[in-house]
Amino acid sequence: MSQHPTAILTDIEGTTSAIAFVKDRLFPFASAALDGFLAERVKDPVVAALLAEVAALAPDQPPAETLRGWMAADAKVTPLKTLQGMIWQEGFFDGRLKGHLWPDVAPCLRAWAEAGVGLHVYSSGSVAAQKLLFGHSEAGDLTPLLGGFFDTRVGGKREAASYTAIAAALGLPPGEILFLSDIAEECDAATAAGMRACRLVRVADGTLPGSRHAEVPDFFAVSEAFGLPKPAPT
Ligand SMILES: CSCCC(=O)C(=O)COP(=O)(O)O
Numbered sequence: 001m002s003q004h005p006t007a008i009l010t011d012i013e014g015t016t017s018a019i020a021f022v023k024d025r026l027f028p029f030a031s032a033a034l035d036g037f038l039a040e041r042v043k044d045p046v047v048a049a050l051l052a053e054v055a056a057l058a059p060d061q062p063p064a065e066t067l068r069g070w071m072a073a074d075a076k077v078t079p080l081k082t083l084q085g086m087i088w089q090e091g092f093f094d095g096r097l098k099g100h101l102w103p104d105v106a107p108c109l110r111a112w113a114e115a116g117v118g119l120h121v122y123s124s125g126s127v128a129a130q131k132l133l134f135g136h137s138e139a140g141d142l143t144p145l146l147g148g149f150f151d152t153r154v155g156g157k158r159e160a161a162s163y164t165a166i167a168a169a170l171g172l173p174p175g176e177i178l179f180l181s182d183i184a185e186e187c188d189a190a191t192a193a194g195m196r197a198c199r200l201v202r203v204a205d206g207t208l209p210g211s212r213h214a215e216v217p218d219f220f221a222v223s224e225a226f227g228l229p230k231p232a233p234t
């Protein structure tokens with residue numbers, strides 16, 4: 001068996017966390033709070049710059065309408081993801097939101113970190129939102145386990161160049177990094193950049209098998225398949 005990876009780069013939605021949590025909890029929260037947030041932050045230059053990005057991408061309708069349409073379509077558009085993260089912040093801070101993690105995730109992340117494996121995140125959710133989800137997760141604050149956080153400001157998740165840029169930022173040869181995702185096209189892009197990849201097929205999420213990548217049901221099976229340490233039985 002080849003040596004286990006030096007680092008793991010993980011996706012969030014469909015990989016560490018349920019698609020239903022993102023679609024049925026996070027997105028409606030942001031949607032319901034959107035108008036109030038925009039009214040309250042109308043003079044915030046960061047918000048204004050994000051709305052200008054939205055208007056440049058969809059000039060024919062008001063930005064709030066565009067944002068709502070993108071949310072309904074789960075469009076991974078960078079200014080939307082940044083705004084969602086800003087809206088979720090209050091919910092994570094006051095306890096209305098807690099980051100969902102599948103039960104295998106926290107024990108495996110802890111076991112891998114303890115063994116010196118570098119743990120990093122690459123999600124369409126903004127870096128700020130990633131830190132909120134892992135910092136206020138159902139398993140507590142996991143951010144001390146995590147090193148790098150990357151979002152689509154580094155590039156799209158289906159583009160090989162994004163993974164090349166992430167490997168360079170981490171200072172690692174791509175071949176030492178294992179990318180975990182539920183999306184075959186993201187695994188395709190990671191392997192095109194020279195990373196190893198493993199696709200999470202979580203049946204409870206409705207994900208179906210059938211890619212050319214290694215496919216596993218959970219992080220315990222990632223450990224098994226890639227020679228990574230497993231958590232001690234509890
Ligand atoms: C707190 S991260 C929110 C998740 C999210 O908005 C999203 O779009 C996740 O996409 P992923 O790339 O992790 O599948």
Ligand SMILES: [Mg+2]
Binds near residue numbers: 011012015181182183
């Ligand atoms: Mg995903």
